[in-house]
Amino acid sequence: MNRFGKLFTSAAVRVCGAGASMTGWLGLVVMIVLGVGFAGVMIGLSLLLGPKNPTPEKLAPYECGMPAVGDARERHSVKFYLVAMIFLLFDIEVAFLYPWAVALRALGWSGFVQILTFFLILLVGYVYVWRKGVLDWGPALRRPRPQSAQQKAA
Numbered sequence: 001m002n003r004f005g006k007l008f009t010s011a012a013v014r015v016c017g018a019g020a021s022m023t024g025w026l027g028l029v030v031m032i033v034l035g036v037g038f039a040g041v042m043i044g045l046s047l048l049l050g051p052k053n054p055t056p057e058k059l060a061p062y063e064c065g066m067p068a069v070g071d072a073r074e075r076h077s078v079k080f081y082l083v084a085m086i087f088l089l090f091d092i093e094v095a096f097l098y099p100w101a102v103a104l105r106a107l108g109w110s111g112f113v114q115i116l117t118f119f120l121i122l123l124v125g126y127v128y129v130w131r132k133g134v135l136d137w138g139p140a141l142r143r144p145r146p147q148s149a150q151q152k153a154a
Contacts, residue, residue, distance in 0.1 A: 082134050093122055 100107070100115055107114070129135060 079134065079137065083137075086129055086134065090122070090126070093118075 096118075097115075100111065104111060
């Protein structure tokens with residue numbers, strides 16, 4: 001054990017008594033106190049030292065560089081929600097890769113086949129969504145209709 005480990009362990013025993021099981025928690029508590037303290041000091045300094053000349057422009061909510069106009073409760077297109085849900089689905093699926101990557105050696109070839117199957121299912125879902133046009137945000141392109149024999153003769 002290094003000297004810092006001895007310090008935290010001995011301090012925990014002194015604070016909590018010899019029979020307590022607080023070994024190792026003192027380091028966590030110290031880090032939390034330091035983090036909250038640093039954040040508090042920085043916020044306090046910005047309040048004390050920062051400029052204090054508010055204008056109506058500075059007090060207005062920031063809307064990505066655009067002036068805030070109109071009602072904030074306007075309706076969005078359904079495509080927005082579809083893309084958001086699809087993003088969440090694929091994002092959550094990618095989160096499943098981390099445990100698989102950690103356990104890759106223990107899983108062996110069966111785990112490899114399982115992850116290939118998993119990716120194949122994801123790929124099929126992605127192609128389906130793509131072919132349905134859910135990911136198309138641009139203006140709709142009009143495809144020319146195939147002409148029938150009667151229209152060609154006329």
